[in-house]
Amino acid sequence: MSADFSFIxxxxxxLAGVLPGWEAQLKMSPPYHESYRTLTPDHKTACVMLLLxxxxxxxxxxxxxxxxxxxxxxxxxxxxxxxxxxxxTDPSLAACAIRETFEEIGVAQQSIHILGQLSPLFVFVSxxxxxxxxxxxxxxPKFSIHTDEVQTLIEMxxxxxxxxxxxxxxxxxxxxxxxxxxxxxxxxxxxxxxxxAMIMSEWEHILRLS
Numbered sequence: 001m002s003a004d005f006s007f008i009x010x011x012x013x014x015l016a017g018v019l020p021g022w023e024a025q026l027k028m029s030p031p032y033h034e035s036y037r038t039l040t041p042d043h044k045t046a047c048v049m050l051l052l053x054x055x056x057x058x059x060x061x062x063x064x065x066x067x068x069x070x071x072x073x074x075x076x077x078x079x080x081x082x083x084x085x086x087x088x089t090d091p092s093l094a095a096c097a098i099r100e101t102f103e104e105i106g107v108a109q110q111s112i113h114i115l116g117q118l119s120p121l122f123v124f125v126s127x128x129x130x131x132x133x134x135x136x137x138x139x140x141p142k143f144s145i146h147t148d149e150v151q152t153l154i155e156m157x158x159x160x161x162x163x164x165x166x167x168x169x170x171x172x173x174x175x176x177x178x179x180x181x182x183x184x185x186x187x188x189x190x191x192x193x194x195x196x197a198m199i200m201s202e203w204e205h206i207l208r209l210s
Contacts, residue, residue, distance in 0.1 A: 002054065002057060003054035003055075003057055003058060003059055004059075007059060007210065008052070008059075008115065008136055010210045011052075011115055011116075011134065011206065011210060012115045012116060014206045014209055014210060015115055015116025015117065015118075015134060015206070016116060019118065019119050019202065019206075020119075020202055020205040020206070021119040021202065022037070022119070024201050024202040024204070024205040025119065025121060025198040025199070025201055025202050026198075026201075027183070027201045028167075028183045028184075028185070028193075028197040028198050028200065028201035029183070029197075029198050030179055030182045030183075030193070030194060031179070031180065031181055031182070032179075035124040036121060036122055036123070036124060036195070036198070037122065038122070038124065039122050039129065040122075040124075040127055042127070043122065043127050043128065043129050044085060044086075044126075044127055044128050044129070045085070045086040045093075045128065045129055045131070046083060046084055046085050046086060046096075046123075046128040046129070046130045046131070047083050047084070047086060047093050047094070047096040047097035047100065047130070047131045047132075047133060048080070048081035048082065048083025048084075048097060048100070048130055048131075048132050048133070048199070049081055049082050049083055049097040049098065049100065049101040049112070049132075049133050049134075049135055050081055050118070050132060050133065050134045050135070050199070050203060051081075051082070051101060051107065051112065051135050051136065051137065051141075052115075052134070052135070052136040052137070052158065053136065053137040053139075053140055053141050054137075054138075054139065054140060055140055055155065058157055058158070058159075059136075059157075059158040060155050060156060060157055060158060061155075061156050061157075061158055061161075062081075062082065062105060062107075062141075062143070062153065062154070062155060063079055063080065063081060063153075063154040063155075063156060063187065063192070063196075064079070064080055064081070064082050064104060064105060064145070064150045064151075064152065064153060064154065065077070065078075065079055065150070065151045065152040065154060065190065066078055066079075066080055066149065066150065066151065067147070067148065067149055067150060067151045077151075078193075078194065078196070079154065079187055079190055079191070079192040079193075079196060080196045081132065081196060081199070082100060082101045082104040082105050082150075083096075083097055083100045083101070083104075083130070083132075084096075084100040084103070084104070085128070087099070093131045093133070094114050094117075094133055097114075097131070097132075097133040097135070098112050098114075098133075098135070101135075103146060103149075104145070104146050104149055104150050105141075105143050105144070105145050105146070105150060105153055106141075106142065106143050106144025106145065106146070107137065107141040107142070107143065108141070108142070111137050111138070111139070111141065112135045112136075112137060113135055113136055113137070113138070114133055114134070114135045115134045115135060115136060116133075116134055117131065117132065117133050117134070118132040118133075118134065118199060118202050118203060118206075119132075119202055120132070121195055121198055121199060123194075123195045125194075125195075130195065130199070132199045134203070154187060154188070154190075156187060158207065159207070161185060161200055161203065161204045161207065162204055162207050162208055166185055166186050167183065167184070167185055167186070168183070168184060168186060169181050169182065169183050169184070170182060170184065170191070172184075172191070172193065182194075183197065184197055185197055185200060
C-alpha cells in the first residue's frame, strides 16, 4: 500500500496561505511564553526541517533525540527536529535546513522537496530565531544518524500529533530550575516540549485543516 500523495499537495496549499502563527504556537508554550516574542538585537539564525516521508502506506515525521554529552548545548537530550545554525555558505534558509538534515540524519539533500515554511520562532534560551521548513521525500529515506549530535532517530506517524491523548502537562526540571505546568507531546516514552512543541502545535493546526 502506497502513501497518498494528495496529502502532500494539500499541505503545500495550506503552507502557501495565512499561517496560524503565534496563536497556534502559544497552545504548547511553557508558562514563560512572552520570552519567545522578545527578539534580541544580537540573535542568531537557525533552520529546522519537519520532514515527511512515506512508510507503511502512511506519512511519517522524523524527529531526533539530541545527544546529551555536549555541556554547551542548552537543548541536550531533548526531542527536536533536525536542523542547526545558518552557515555563511548556505545560499538560503531552506538550503540550511536541507543541509543540516543531511548532516544530522543522513537524508540525501537532492531527495528533500520543500513544501513551504512554518512561522519563525525565537528560542530565547539559546538566542536563535528558528525558521521551520516542511519538506518531504517521495520514498522512505536512507537514514544515517550523526552520533556526535543525534542519540536516536524517532519516526512518528504524522497524525499522532492531532490526537488529544498524545498531549499532557507536567513539571520539568531543567538544570536547577523546575518549570511548572509545561505542555508536551508524548513521543513513545519521551516528552516533546518547549520550542519544538510550539512549532509542532502550528503544524498540528495545519493538519487539522487538511
